[in-house]
Amino acid sequence: MDTPIVEMARISKRFGDLQALAEVDLTVHKGDIHALVGENGAGKTTLMNILYGLYRPDAGTIRVRGTEAHIAGPRDAIALGIGMIHQHFMLVPPLTVAENVVLGDERGGPVLDTRGIEARVAELEKRFGIQAEPRAKIEDVPLGIQQRVEILKVLYRGSEILIFDEPTAVLTPQEVDDLFHIVRTLRDEGKTVILITHKLREVMAVSDHVTVLREGRNAAHLVTKETDPRAIAVAMVGRELRDIRVRPGNVGPAVLEITSLSAESDRGGLALKGVDVEVHAGEVVGIAGVGGNGQSELAQCILGLRKVTGGVIKVGGSDVAHDDPRRTRQRGVAYVPEDRRAEGLVLPFTLADNFILGRQDQPPYARRGILQGRVIRREGERLAKEFDVRPPDPDVEVGTLSGGNQQKVVLGREISESPRLIVANQPTRGLDIAATEYVHERLLEQRSRGCAILLISSELDEILDLSDRIAVMFEGRIVAVLPAAEATEERLGLLMAGHVEGVPA
Amino acid sequence: MRQPSFDWTQGPAIPVVSVLFALVLGGLFVWISGHDPIQAYAALFRGAFGSPYDVSETLVIAVPLLLAGLSVAVAFRAGLFNIGAQGQLLVGAVAAGWVGALWPDLPGILLLPLTLAAGVLGGAAYGGIAGWLKAARGVNEVITTIMQNYTIVFVMHWLLQNGPMQAPNAFGTPASAPIGAGAILPIVLPDFLVPSSRLHAGIVLALLATLGFWFLLWRTSLGYELRAVGLGMRAAAQAGIDPRKRMVIVMAIAGGFAGLAGMIQVSGLFHRVYDGFSAGFGFDAIAVALLGKNTPVGVLLSALLFAAFSRGGTLMQSDAEISSHLVEIVEALVLFVIAAETVVRAVARRWGRPVKAAS
Structure with missing residues (x-):
């Protein structure tokens, strides 16, 4: 067997009293696509930050091409041919693609040789099959192209080993396919790729080997061809997964009826151009769509957070289109917002205080305008236990909780009042497998209680797993509504991309 | 989930360090x-606490500083x-001076509450205008309140000055008629x-107001809503707390605290209104609120500190023949260090604690 290109042995790293990594091994061979997977907090990014020189390990050795390496900073890593494509792009928006690629590594004299640079960048693009117009400005190109610029930057510096940190988090499904095509080309050209992710589908689609971390330790090392998603998930979570699949339930009368709803976006254009959708009691209607096609505006209109310019929104038979959030909520509408940190929670508030947000002036939490501190604390403690928030301490600041626990607080608050309609916008974004599973179970529990659920998600798996019916949204309209049994990933994917069924493209 | 380790940037450490640092630097200037x-x-x-x-x-100066400080602090909270x-x-x-002089013969049991109400409501209305402009038209409250400061002066x-409030026998002195005996704070x-x-009964009112500030913010539904709007506007809005309404309310409350300070200066100290009245308290109040970190005890202590600076500085000039401008330098340094707190905090975050492991 040849010498591995990267060999990290018994790496340990401690932050305060948190053991982030405990004797972790990682072996990557040249010309491989190696997936590094694990739940949030498993230590994936920490391990890669060590390889890239952003952290020093407390213990352990790193060998690159068989020689022991002491990587004190990214400069050392780059010299060893290691490059990192960060989750958050580090590009200068007013500069061109080519200028961004050479930024920080401008060869030659003080005058930029624009033509030479563009030629070199074009050459890289050709060799690795990466298309990104070198003269376009970064601010004018979509996220998928910006990511390609990050890749080109790393290649331009001569990297042989490319680390991708959760590269698909910000991409549309189409862009993800394109990215994987590029990643395969990189491998075929002899580069080595390390892919940090927690999405099993991506692991199966593109990787050759998989290293699974769990709670800072090695949990498994697998060959992708010889394993299946279930085995990887079990290694990640450390237990068997429960089977969450929606079973046909008892569908009741319509709770939410939306007819020809229109509304403007923040930028002034029309975000909703006549949306019609209905959700019945005991039913989950999934809204599938690429982000930015009006889904968030739809949720905001239902809640009364956005001005409705036309159409009707009925909840339980009464028109709420022009109600404010308070009145809408009084009709039994609950909301799990897209951005839990900005919209779902008041981060500096305590757990108990966040549980009463929106009910701060109602008994038993307040009497004659005076807060009932003891009741609030006691309720906070009870709800924290009921919804398994860790730690179940009513006085803890929610800003210090993990994403999964924060979402439990939001969800707990919203469903503890037994709503008749839940509008959930991207309820599992950024959550790991265990927390996602928890959110899904709770939502389905509400469905079997007879609650109507409007689920907005850009994760097709989530839509397919939970929905009774699926509505596809494209450019401010619902372009199709399918029963879940008739929906396939391919069909939804096409609809999401704007292909209207029955009309030849 | 582990508890975060002790964070020294919380609590009174930073204000205390700021003041000490400012005093040392000020001492350097003296030297x-x-x-x-x-x-x-x-x-x-000695000047502040010698006898x-x-x-x-010192307390006479602290009273309006404290109330104006609460005014700035309550708005900050939202x-x-x-x-x-x-x-x-x-x-x-002005409102208190006008009402106090309107019916000078009314007994105190009627006139004092009327004067007090006039002062508080006058300030509240004035503050409420800025809140309403922000809520209804999105006008930045910093701009409107600065402009309002000039407007009232003119x-x-x-x-x-020869206007409707000038005392009848003033002969050109820009001052109002004295308020009735019943409007005077003992x-x-x-x-x-x-x-x-x-030292007048205004100190009792100021302490009660401080207690009221605490009770309002931490013990009432309205206070909860104000803090929620201040710390998470979008979260508050989606939960049904209309931030615009709360902006109007909180600016009226802020104006009420400041209006009370004005009323107390009239009823407790000067017994009339004159041109150039109580200049500067409202600006020192910003420093008082910042140094006190918008907490009731903090604002109380920093009002005392600034009052001591002010009173002691005057005496220092006459006793030690050191310019009272030194005090202004120290006050400015305190502000400077407080303003730098954000920087200190950022540095403390970066070096004091590791970046959270996020994989």
């Missing part, structure tokens, strides 16, 4: 100017920057304790 810093600070301290009379004079405490204080003073010129320290003390 450069050829004086003895120890002597200077001794004179400052019972000095203490009572995420608004009230630069207008000064203007609201003046409106409160309205006072007009009212007092002196709280009798002569046999502190001879000729000017």
